[in-house]
Amino acid sequence: MLFEPLAFTSGQVMPNRFMLAPLTNQQSHADGRLSDDEFTWLTMRAAGGFGMTMTCGVYVRDEGKGFPGQLGLTEALHFDSHRRMAEGIKAHGSLAVMQLIHGGMRAIGQNGEQILAPSDVARKGARAMTAAEVARTREAFIQAAVWAEECGYHGVELHGAHGYLLCQFLSPEVNTRDDQYGGGLDNRSRLLWEIIDGIRARCRPDFVLGVRLSPERFGMRLDEIGALYQDLCASGKVDFMDMSLWDIFKEPEEEAHRGRRLLDIFAALPRAGTRLTVAGKITTGADVRLAMDAGVDFVAIGRAAILHHDFPAKVKAEPDFTPVALPVSPSHLRAEGLSPTFVTYMRNWQGFVADDSAGDTAA
Numbered sequence: 001m002l003f004e005p006l007a008f009t010s011g012q013v014m015p016n017r018f019m020l021a022p023l024t025n026q027q028s029h030a031d032g033r034l035s036d037d038e039f040t041w042l043t044m045r046a047a048g049g050f051g052m053t054m055t056c057g058v059y060v061r062d063e064g065k066g067f068p069g070q071l072g073l074t075e076a077l078h079f080d081s082h083r084r085m086a087e088g089i090k091a092h093g094s095l096a097v098m099q100l101i102h103g104g105m106r107a108i109g110q111n112g113e114q115i116l117a118p119s120d121v122a123r124k125g126a127r128a129m130t131a132a133e134v135a136r137t138r139e140a141f142i143q144a145a146v147w148a149e150e151c152g153y154h155g156v157e158l159h160g161a162h163g164y165l166l167c168q169f170l171s172p173e174v175n176t177r178d179d180q181y182g183g184g185l186d187n188r189s190r191l192l193w194e195i196i197d198g199i200r201a202r203c204r205p206d207f208v209l210g211v212r213l214s215p216e217r218f219g220m221r222l223d224e225i226g227a228l229y230q231d232l233c234a235s236g237k238v239d240f241m242d243m244s245l246w247d248i249f250k251e252p253e254e255e256a257h258r259g260r261r262l263l264d265i266f267a268a269l270p271r272a273g274t275r276l277t278v279a280g281k282i283t284t285g286a287d288v289r290l291a292m293d294a295g296v297d298f299v300a301i302g303r304a305a306i307l308h309h310d311f312p313a314k315v316k317a318e319p320d321f322t323p324v325a326l327p328v329s330p331s332h333l334r335a336e337g338l339s340p341t342f343v344t345y346m347r348n349w350q351g352f353v354a355d356d357s358a359g360d361t362a363a
Ligand SMILES: Cc1cc2nc3c(=O)[nH]c(=O)nc-3n(C[C@H](O)[C@H](O)[C@H](O)COP(=O)(O)O)c2cc1C
Pocket: 021, 022, 023, 024, 025, 056, 057, 099, 159, 161, 162, 212, 244, 245, 246, 279, 280, 281, 282, 300, 301, 302, 303, 304, 346, 349
C-alpha cells in the first residue's frame, strides 16, 4: 500500500504515500529568490523517493514574509526560481507542490512593512486589515497559485495552520472583526473559502489543491476545526487535507475530546473523495504503518526527512527503519543536503543538532 500510487479527485497521481512536509529552511536569498542550497535540499528529497515534495511556506506578499531567507512568489522576479524548483522536483517523478503562506501577525516586517492581521494585536505591532487589504490578500494567494501553475508546479497547499494569517482569521481569539470576515465560523473561514474558489476558477481543473489545518493552539478548537475539515472535504474543491498535529499519537489537549488519538479523530471523520495526510512525529517505518493502518491516505514526514533525504527509500528497503539517534552531528546534516544556514536554524529545535565537534567545523 505504501508504495502504491494515489489518485487525487482532480486527476493527478502521487506515485507513493510519502509527502515531504513543508519545511522552512531560511536558505534562499533575501529578496525571496531560490538559492542553490534550497534547490539542493529539496531535489535531494524528491530523488530520495518522496511521492510529493512540498516546498517551504512561500510568502505571497512582502508584508506576509515570516522568515529571513524564505522563498517568495510575489512578482516576476521570482518566476525563474520557481520554474527551476518545479522542474527539479518533477525530474524525479515526484509531485511538486508549493505551500502558500502569509504570516499575518507572525510576519517579520523585514523592510519596515506594517504588520497586518485580522484584528489589532498590540503585542505584535499588528494592525487590523482594512476590507481592501483583505481583498488584496485574497488576490495575492490566488495569483500566487496561478503563477505556481505557470511555473510548472502540480499544485499548492494553503497554510491555514500554526497561527499564521489564515489560521488567525479562523481563530476566535485573534479575529475579533465585526464585518463578514469575523464572528461565527462561516465568517472566520470566509477568506479561506474565497481563496479556494478563486484558485478553482483560475487554475486548470487538475491543479492539486491542499489545505493545512492544525486543531490546537492559537485559539483553534477541535470541534470547529473538525467541522471545517468536514465541510472542506464535502465541498469537493480540495484534493487533500494536511492535518498538522505535531504528535499524531497524542490525545487532544481539550478535556472533552480525550480518550482518542488526534490521528484517529481525523481519520474517522467522513471525507468523501478528499485525501487525508497527517504530520507529527512519524519517524520510523513502524510509525508510518501505524498512521496508514489508522486510515490516512498518505503520511507527511518532517524531521525524519531532514535526517534522511531518502526516508521513503529507506523504509522500502527496511520496513522497520529507524532514523539516526538525536542529537545528530552537523556533518551528518551537511551530508544530507542542509547548508550551514539550515543547520543553524535547526538548533532552534532543542536536542536536534549536537554541539560542533572535531571534524564538523565546516558546518
Ligand atoms: C525546521 C522546520 C520548519 C518547518 N516549516 C514549516 C512550514 O514552512 N510550513 C508548515 O506548515 N509547517 C512547517 N513545519 C512543520 C512541519 O511541516 C511538520 O508538520 C512538523 O515538523 C511535524 O512533523 P515531524 O514531527 O515529522 O517533524 C516546520 C517544522 C520544522 C521542524
